[in-house]
Amino acid sequence: ETGVTQTPRHLVMGMTNKKSLKCEQHLGHNAMYWYKQSAKKPLELMFVYNFKEQTENNSVPSRFSPECPNSSHLFLHLHTLQPEDSALYLCASSQGTARGSYEQYFGPGTRLTVT
Amino acid sequence: AQSVTQPDIHITVSEGASLELRCNYSYGATPYLFWYVQSPGQGLQLLLKYFSGDTLVQGIKGFEAEFKRSQSSFNLRKPSVHWSDAAEYFCAGGYGNKLVFGAGTILRVKS
Numbered sequence: 001e002t003g004v005t006q007t008p009r010h011l012v013m014g015m016t017n018k019k020s021l022k023c024e025q026h027l028g029h030n031a032m033y034w035y036k037q038s039a040k041k042p043l044e045l046m047f048v049y050n051f052k053e054q055t056e057n058n059s060v061p062s063r064f065s066p067e068c069p070n071s072s073h074l075f076l077h078l079h080t081l082q083p084e085d086s087a088l089y090l091c092a093s094s095q096g097t098a099r100g101s102y103e104q105y106f107g108p109g110t111r112l113t114v115t
Numbered sequence: 116a117q118s119v120t121q122p123d124i125h126i127t128v129s130e131g132a133s134l135e136l137r138c139n140y141s142y143g144a145t146p147y148l149f150w151y152v153q154s155p156g157q158g159l160q161l162l163l164k165y166f167s168g169d170t171l172v173q174g175i176k177g178f179e180a181e182f183k184r185s186q187s188s189f190n191l192r193k194p195s196v197h198w199s200d201a202a203e204y205f206c207a208g209g210y211g212n213k214l215v216f217g218a219g220t221i222l223r224v225k226s
Contacts, residue, residue, distance in 0.1 A: 042218045088156075099147070102213065103149070104214060105161065
């Protein structure tokens with residue numbers, strides 16, 4: 001595998017389900033990101049991790065719970081979601097978060113539908 | 116607050132015609148600037164980036180962009196568009212420790 005991979009690519013879940021999204025980067029980067037992309041809305045940054053430590057939480061509801069066990073893996077745990085959470089969830093990685101090192105590389109995304 | 120503006124939501128060009136997608140940024144300092152492309156159902160792919168130096172940067176797939184400080188712009192250009200260029204294009208600016216993305220421009224190519 002090369003670049004940034006995300007699984008699953010598509011997910012349909014009910015509002016009472018618990019599921020997880022997985023992201024893995026094979027680029028040797030130290031920073032990882034979760035973004036939400038909804039129709040007709042700008043890309044929304046959700047979380048930033050740098051060297052496994054969360055450095056940004058962009059006022060994301062607690063029904064989204066990120067986990068970063070190491071610099072190569074990032075998870076987004078989902079529970080009791082709402083229909084408005086249906087979106088494309090994108091993972092990205094970069095060498096770091098300092099100025100000049102945050103050129104980001106994106107995975108293909110997980111298309112989430114909440115029913 | 117830092118912002119990146121893409122004034123055009125949709126643009127339609129004929130195959131073989133030239134293309135220019137506009138991007139304006141607002142920052143106090145010179146930002147790092149990027150253009151990404153997204154095909155339907157896919158992630159974002161980096162086309163090109165500007166950090167410093169030569170204000171005309173070359174990217175992949177025949178794209179180029181020019182940084183103009185006086186106009187706070189970083190417009191994306193391509194001399195001859197191919198049908199496969201139809202996609203959504205995002206301009207982004209790096210400030211502090213994160214990227215700020217524009218709302219995107221959807222490019223349609225007509226044959």
